[in-house]
Amino acid sequence: MTAIEKKSILLICTGGTITMSMDPGTGALIPFPFDQLYKQLPELKRFDYTIDYIPFEPMLDSSEVGPAEWIKMAEIVYENYNRYDGFVVLHGTDTMAYAASALSFMLEHLKKPVVFTGSQLPMSMVRTDGKENLITAIEIAAAKEYGTAVVPEVCIFFESTLYRGNRTTKKNAERFNAFGSYNYAPLATAGVHIRYNRSVIQYNREQQDLKLHRYLDTNIIVLKIFPGISEAYVRAILQTAGLRAVVLESFGAGNAPAYPWLMNAIESSSKSGIVFVNITQCNTGSVDMGRYKTSVHLLNAGVISGYDMTTEAAVTKLMFLLGHHSEPETVRSEFGRSYCGEMSLD
Ligand code: ASP
Numbered sequence: 001m002t003a004i005e006k007k008s009i010l011l012i013c014t015g016g017t018i019t020m021s022m023d024p025g026t027g028a029l030i031p032f033p034f035d036q037l038y039k040q041l042p043e044l045k046r047f048d049y050t051i052d053y054i055p056f057e058p059m060l061d062s063s064e065v066g067p068a069e070w071i072k073m074a075e076i077v078y079e080n081y082n083r084y085d086g087f088v089v090l091h092g093t094d095t096m097a098y099a100a101s102a103l104s105f106m107l108e109h110l111k112k113p114v115v116f117t118g119s120q121l122p123m124s125m126v127r128t129d130g131k132e133n134l135i136t137a138i139e140i141a142a143a144k145e146y147g148t149a150v151v152p153e154v155c156i157f158f159e160s161t162l163y164r165g166n167r168t169t170k171k172n173a174e175r176f177n178a179f180g181s182y183n184y185a186p187l188a189t190a191g192v193h194i195r196y197n198r199s200v201i202q203y204n205r206e207q208q209d210l211k212l213h214r215y216l217d218t219n220i221i222v223l224k225i226f227p228g229i230s231e232a233y234v235r236a237i238l239q240t241a242g243l244r245a246v247v248l249e250s251f252g253a254g255n256a257p258a259y260p261w262l263m264n265a266i267e268s269s270s271k272s273g274i275v276f277v278n279i280t281q282c283n284t285g286s287v288d289m290g291r292y293k294t295s296v297h298l299l300n301a302g303v304i305s306g307y308d309m310t311t312e313a314a315v316t317k318l319m320f321l322l323g324h325h326s327e328p329e330t331v332r333s334e335f336g337r338s339y340c341g342e343m344s345l346d
Contacts, residue, residue, distance in 0.1 A: 007144070009052075011088050012054050012076050014065060015058075015090075016062050020122045022122065062093065071106075073103060077114055081210050085149070086115065086141030087112065089103075090118060091117070093119075105213065105340065108211040108213060112149050115162075116165060117156065120176055120178060129159060132160075151188065153165070154340075156168050158176075159177045164181065166310070166341070169312060180283065187200060213320060213323070215323030217244065218319055219242045219243055219322065222311060223248050223249065225250050231265070248303060249311060250280060251280070253295065254280055256295070263300075266301040275318070279310075280308075287308070306343070308343055317339070
């Protein structure tokens with residue numbers, strides 16, 4: 001009889017509320033030493049898994065997590081890839097959707113789960129949502145069928161739902177259901193059973209090994225259109241030194257006012273090599289350029305569609321593409337390709 005191998009999970013602890021406890025002196029939330037995890041969460045011992053952890057030093061509020069830390073997280077997954085069945089990233093909720101989106105582009109040919117989770121209340125509090133979140137995230141990261149991972153994606157597990165990471169947005173700063181995935185169905189829901197929605201999970205059947213992409217170029221801006229937007233503001237922001245791409249947050253199905261100065265500013269920047277991507281300010285639905293007259297002129301000015309992508313996915317996809325391609329035309333055409341299910345093209 002062959003021994004059944006114990007599953008192994010690596011926890012990557014970056015910080016956030018889940019890794020904090022109340023300082024009895026000041027009442028402020030401070031990170032607790034992560035080797036106390038088993039004290040905070042003795043339930044972990046009941047898993048028949050090997051669970052190791054790598055803490056960030058120092059632990060960070062996710063408002064302070066950015067490209068340098070995404071590279072560090074992706075490198076940890078890459079370097080430990082063969083030793084573990086799955087990875088769980090403990091992360092603050094504020095920028096978790098950005099981090100999960102970034103890692104989905106940086107870890108090509110991923111065949112193991114990378115599950116982000118966190119909490120709205122610290123682990124040390126009686127009513128914490130962190131325990132449920134972490135325990136279920138670990139179970140999902142370890143789930144296998146016929147020897148392969150059930151969810152080989154970068155995802156976010158939060159309050160009973162598993163989402164594709166690059167489809168998520170933080171939607172709630174108060175309730176436990178902190179995330180929404182408005183344009184893509186949940187990958188799983190956890191109640192009495194964890195029910196996987198296999199028809200929407202992406203299975204990578206290619207034989208290639210995991211490839212790490214560590215170059216990110218942050219020379220981008222997000223320009224949110226609003227009624228009354230001024231020429232001075234738009235011109236100033238487009239003058240940003242080193243600027244290579246703009247996420248244009250438009251109205252509805254991708255519309256913006258046809259002010260001649262706005263179109264001239266976009267057209268001349270676009271001709272000089274700046275990539276403009278159109279993302280809707282709506283949570284649900286897609287950019288459909290050309291449907292209204294108020295988006296035809298954006299098309300003519302050289303703006304490309306971001307379809308139904310989130311701003312988080314568009315920002316990180318642009319950083320990833322600009323980090324790997326110097327030609328604006330290549331970035332424009334690559335942006336229109338779905339890399340890891342971040343947009344719906346049909
Ligand atoms: N400010 C915290 C963070 O994002 C909030 C949280 O963890 O929910 O790190």
